[in-house]
Amino acid sequence: MEIVHVYTKLRRELGRQCLFSDRPAELLLDLLPDPSLGLEFIPKNPRDQAQGMDCDMSVHQVNTERFHTNSCGINHVEGGWPKEVNPEEIEQTIRFRKKVEKNESYISSILQLSSVMEHCIRQNNAVDIYQEYLEDEEEVEGSQESPSAKTINVFRDPNEVKRSINGLSWHPDSGRKLAAAYSCLEFQKPSKDMSLDSYIWDIENPDRPEMTLKPTSPLICLNYNPKDPHILVAGGFNGQIAYWDTRRGSQPVEISSVEQSHRDPVYKIVWLQSKTGTAAFSASTDGQILWWDVRKLSQPTERLVLDLGREGDLNRALGAISLEFESTMPTKFMVGTEQGVVVSCIRKAKTPAEKIVCTYEGHHGPIYALQRNPFFPKNFLTVGDWTARIWSEDIKESSIMWTKYQSSFLTDACWSPVRPSVFFTVKSDGVLDVWDILLKQNSPTLSLQVCDQALNSLCVQDNGRLVACGSQQGEATLLDICSGLSTLQKNEKNLLSAMFEHETKREKILETRQREILLKERSRSEQGKEEEEGGQEEGEETPEELIVRAENDFSSMGGMEQRRRTEEDG
Amino acid sequence: MAEVEETLKRIQGQKGVQGIIIVNSEGIPVKTTLDNSSTVQYAGLIHQLVMKARSTVRDIDPQNDLTFLRIRSKKNEIMIAPDKDYFLIVIQNPSD
Numbered sequence: 099m100e101i102v103h104v105y106t107k108l109r110r111e112l113g114r115q116c117l118f119s120d121r122p123a124e125l126l127l128d129l130l131p132d133p134s135l136g137l138e139f140i141p142k143n144p145r146d147q148a149q150g151m152d153c154d155m156s157v158h159q160v161n162t163e164r165f166h167t168n169s170c171g172i173n174h175v176e177g178g179w180p181k182e183v184n185p186e187e188i189e190q191t192i193r194f195r196k197k198v199e200k201n202e203s204y205i206s207s208i209l210q211l212s213s214v215m216e217h218c219i220r221q222n223n224a225v226d227i228y229q230e231y232l233e234d235e236e237e238v239e240g241s242q243e244s245p246s247a248k249t250i251n252v253f254r255d256p257n258e259v260k261r262s263i264n265g266l267s268w269h270p271d272s273g274r275k276l277a278a279a280y281s282c283l284e285f286q287k288p289s290k291d292m293s294l295d296s297y298i299w300d301i302e303n304p305d306r307p308e309m310t311l312k313p314t315s316p317l318i319c320l321n322y323n324p325k326d327p328h329i330l331v332a333g334g335f336n337g338q339i340a341y342w343d344t345r346r347g348s349q350p351v352e353i354s355s356v357e358q359s360h361r362d363p364v365y366k367i368v369w370l371q372s373k374t375g376t377a378a379f380s381a382s383t384d385g386q387i388l389w390w391d392v393r394k395l396s397q398p399t400e401r402l403v404l405d406l407g408r409e410g411d412l413n414r415a416l417g418a419i420s421l422e423f424e425s426t427m428p429t430k431f432m433v434g435t436e437q438g439v440v441v442s443c444i445r446k447a448k449t450p451a452e453k454i455v456c457t458y459e460g461h462h463g464p465i466y467a468l469q470r471n472p473f474f475p476k477n478f479l480t481v482g483d484w485t486a487r488i489w490s491e492d493i494k495e496s497s498i499m500w501t502k503y504q505s506s507f508l509t510d511a512c513w514s515p516v517r518p519s520v521f522f523t524v525k526s527d528g529v530l531d532v533w534d535i536l537l538k539q540n541s542p543t544l545s546l547q548v549c550d551q552a553l554n555s556l557c558v559q560d561n562g563r564l565v566a567c568g569s570q571q572g573e574a575t576l577l578d579i580c581s582g583l584s585t586l587q588k589n590e591k592n593l594l595s596a597m598f599e600h601e602t603k604r605e606k607i608l609e610t611r612q613r614e615i616l617l618k619e620r621s622r623s624e625q626g627k628e629e630e631e632g633g634q635e636e637g638e639e640t641p642e643e644l645i646v647r648a649e650n651d652f653s654s655m656g657g658m659e660q661r662r663r664t665e666e667d668g
Numbered sequence: 669m670a671e672v673e674e675t676l677k678r679i680q681g682q683k684g685v686q687g688i689i690i691v692n693s694e695g696i697p698v699k700t701t702l703d704n705s706s707t708v709q710y711a712g713l714i715h716q717l718v719m720k721a722r723s724t725v726r727d728i729d730p731q732n733d734l735t736f737l738r739i740r741s742k743k744n745e746i747m748i749a750p751d752k753d754y755f756l757i758v759i760q761n762p763s764d
Contacts, residue, residue, distance in 0.1 A: 120738040179696060198698050203753060205672055208690065211756040212675045214736060218747050222762045653717045 101127060118313055159217050245544040246580045247565070251304045255280060255572025257293040263568025265319035266557035271327045273559040274301055275308065276566050278574050281316030281335050283363070295322065296332070298344070301564075312348045313340050318363050325375040331392060333364025333380050341392045342367065354395040360384050366421040371428050379423070383436055385415025387443075402453055404433060404441060416441070422468040427475055430455075433466030440489070441478055460487055461495050467511040467556075473518035473591060477598050481511040486523050486533070490602040495609050498601035501533070502540065510555050516562030516584055519594045524553035524567050532583055536593055544583065619651065679758060686744060689757040691715060698754070710746075714757055718750050 103126060179246035183190045198204055220589045233509040253276075255261060265279035277298045296317045297307035310319070313334055320332035331341045337360035340350035360382035367380040376392045377399075389400035405415045420434035433441045438461035447453040477498075484504045487497035506527040514520035519536040520543075528549045531542035548567055555568040562584040565577045679688060680701060681686040687702040691711045700707040700736040749756045 180694075194696075195698050198692060199672070204698075207751040208672050208756065209675060209756050211751055211754070212679060213759055215747060215749045215756055216682070218736065218738070219679065219685065219758065222745060222760055223683045226762055485680055630725060 101129075103127075113191045156565070207451065217654065220420055223536055226317070245534075245583050247530075247532070247544060247546055247577045247583075249548070249575055250564075250578050251301060251576045253278070253299045253304050253307075253574040253576070256297075257295075257572075259289060259292045260572040261292060261316065261570055262552075262554050262570040263574055264554055265317065265321075265332075266331070266555050266566050266568050266574065267321045268557055268559045268564075268566070269327055270322050270324045270560075273561060273564065275299065276301060276320060276557075276574065276576070277311075277320055277330060278566075278568055279317035279320045279332060280572055281318050283318070283335075283365075292316070300576065309344060310348045311342055311350070313350060314338065314353060319366050321367055321369055321378075322563070323369050323375065325369075329392070331367055331369065331378050331390075333360075333367040333382070335363045337361055337364055337382060339364060339367060339378075339380055339388075339390055339395060341395065349549060352392070354390065355397070358397050360388065362417070365419045368421045368423045370423060371425045379421065379431075381418035381421045382434055383417030383419065385412055386432060387418060387421070402443070404435065404454070406439075406441070406454065406457065417464075419464045419466060420468040422470060422474055422478065424470045424472075427470075432468055432470075432478065434468040434480060434482070436464040438462055438465060438482060440465060440468060440478075444490070456494055458489055458494055458497075460489075460500075461485070466509050470513050471513050471518060472515055474595060474598060479513060479521055481508045481512055481523060483507055486511055488520070488535075488598075488601075489599065490605070493602060493605045493609065495612070496605060498598065498605050499539065509553060512556055512558050514558060514562045514584065515560050518591055519597075520583055522556055522558060522565060524548075524556045526552040528553055528566055528569065530565070530577065532579065534583065536559075536587075536590065536597065546577070548575070549573060623647075623651075682760045683759075686759040686761055688759075689755075691755045691757065693753045702759075710757060710759075714746070714748055714755065718748055718755060722750065 179185050179191070181193070183194045185191060206300045255263075261280040261282045263278045264283060267277045269275035269277070275298055277296070279296045280293075281296075282292060292317050294313055296311045296313065298309040298311065300308040305510060310513055311320075311330070311332070313332065315334040315336040315338060317332045317334050317340075320330055322330040323331065328344045329341060330344065331339065333339055336356070338356060339359060341352055342348075343351050360380065362382045362384040364380050364382045369375075369379055370377040370379060370389075374391075374393075377389065378390045378392060379387060381387050385404050386403040387404065388398035389402075390398050403412055403415050404418055405412070407414060416439060417436035418433045419436055422432040422434070429445050431443055431445060433443065435441060438459065440458040440460075442458070443453045444455055444457050445453075457479075461480065463483035465480050465482040467481040468478065470476075471488075478489050478491070480487050480489065480497070484507050485501050485625040486508055487500040489497045504525060506525045506529075508523050508525050511521055511523040514522065517534075520532060520534050523531045523533065523542075525531065527550055528547055530546045530548050530553065532544040532546075537543050549569050549571075551570040551573075553569050557566050559565070562588040563579050563581075566574055567577070568574045676688060676699070679685060687706075688700070689697055689707055689710055690699040690700065691697050691714070695711055695715045697707045697711045702710070717739075718734070718737060719761045721737055725732050734750055737750065739746040739748075744759055744761045747758045747760065
């Protein structure tokens with residue numbers, strides 16, 4: 099509908115001056131609402147209508163052109179000569195200089211400055227004010243800082259069912275990789291779903307293992323070849339030995355045949371020193387020590403049965419739990435047994451029976467760790483039941499030093515490769531102890547609660563600073579030991595060797611005294627037997643008679659001792 | 669004039685003194701006992717250093733002023749006595 103208002107204007111009035119005048123309002127148009135028009139529309143209720151009160155803005159990004167800056171030095175070549183002097187001309191410069199020298203202010207200021215200067219020069223010549231005093235006094239470092247260790251990383255078993263870490267081995271070259279053997283040693287605990295894999299971790303990356311090792315049965319122990327860092331040898335739960343080449347992938351390169359391997363889990367496998375670098379030997383609780391050449395794992399190269407009666411009888415053999423081999427003493431090796439006895443053997447003997455040289459008894463339970471001191475190979479450390487003991491090879495009766503009984507039993511130990519007097523032990527309550535026997539013999543120098551579960555294994559890296567411990571729930575914790583405990587102190591070797599000698603001597607004296615007593619005892623009892631009438635055969639006494647005899651001997655000895663003392667006092 | 673010469677000779681005669689340079693406020697070496705290239709190098713570099721040192725001292729306390737500057741290095745000691753218009757620089761190798 100168009101609304102139009104029409105007005106007319108005469109042509110002759112166009113352009114004439116407007117004469118405005120007032121006039122009352124006039125209704126021009128009145129539009130009334132037409133309801134019928136509303137039917138053409140559909141009401142819409144409710145209605146959303148957005149309203150904005152802000153002004154429109156737009157976002158732009160601006161990048162200025164890069165301003166390149168360069169740092170460089172300026173070499174001052176020639177001074178600020180005044181305009182009239184040409185620096186090239188020598189004459190002009192000389193003339194300028196002479197003019198300056200004649201200047202009054204120059205003379206006075208130079209005279210004044212030189213007096214000050216002379217004073218300082220003389221001072222320098224008189225005394226060297228920057229002389230270093232107390233140069234010989236060495237800095238007191240580290241020895242006062244309290245021992246500490248920091249956890250750097252924790253590597254967790256990625257599987258659902260957690261297995262315990264029973265073996266750890268550091269990569270020989272860089273120490274950046276750690277191989278861990280996962281298995282469950284508890285009786286009938288492993289479920290069918292339990293994964294068989296073991297892992298190699300890169301210490302920088304705790305999220306995922308760097309490489310997986312897929313054996314046929316869970317691994318109990320594993321070891322990197324110190325000569326070739328790509329080769330690993332490992333012993334499994336079912337007694338088989340397998341070896342891996344990390345360049346070739348996760349599957350073992352070769353596995354030993356079941357018939358020829360151990361009958362019990364392989365607890366320890368150690369590389370030997372040989373020309374080919376492929377010899378290793380393994381120990382297991384079935385009482386055998388087997389030598390292998392990794393190139394041909396179908397059959398062991400040699401076999402030794404740990405029968406102390408030297409008859410090779412498997413039924414009487416002692417189960418082996420730990421092995422010790424030191425490349426500085428390649429002809430000997432030692433085995434730690436389940437029965438608490440350390441057996442020392444020589445590698446090359448004419449008959450297998452002659453391999454066993456001697457035994458050391460001292461522990462009440464299985465010897466979980468056995469290691470020679472890297473600096474003093476004649477002394478070795480054993481760990482079993484609730485104590486750690488240090489032995490000297492020459493003294494077979496008892497250990498020369500031992501810790502007191504701890505609250506929980508010790509599961510693994512090793513010497514520090516850099517400090518001869520430091521060794522580490524791990525316990526079944528999750529505590530890592532660092533012992534410094536030069537500092538304190540009664541208690542550990544540093545005791546750390548690593549985790550809540552039991553710690554099963556321990557391995558120190560060659561630099562002595564990084565320690566890895568494996569727990570029962572499959573967590574490997576990497577710790578950094580403070581520098582005080584991982585740097586060789588002055589005089590440490592001498593002090594420690596003196597300590598070992600002292601203890602060895604003490605034990606020797608005790609041993610000889612013991613022997614003397616036994617000898618005296620025997621000679622007296624022989625004399626006594628000669629006097630006896632009747633044909634009571636030697637050695638055939640009933641237990642009661644034995645007891646009676648022992649009592650008599652004891653009381654007579656006590657009486658003798660008392661008499662001797664009273665003689666001395668008197 | 670002669671006194672200046674005498675003074676400088678006396679300084680030069682002191683034990684360990686390796687060289688003397690007198691530089692004016694514009695960085696021109698007026699008098700020197702070293703060769704030209706070292707002189708020019710010393711003059712330029714030390715001039716900047718003295719300016720910086722002086723401004724530092726005055727920034728910390730405006731009433732203060734730089735009276736002497738000593739730079740001890742491994743091989744020798746450079747001593748600078750600044751003035752309004754001139755610097756006197758002496759390089760000494762202290763005894764022992």
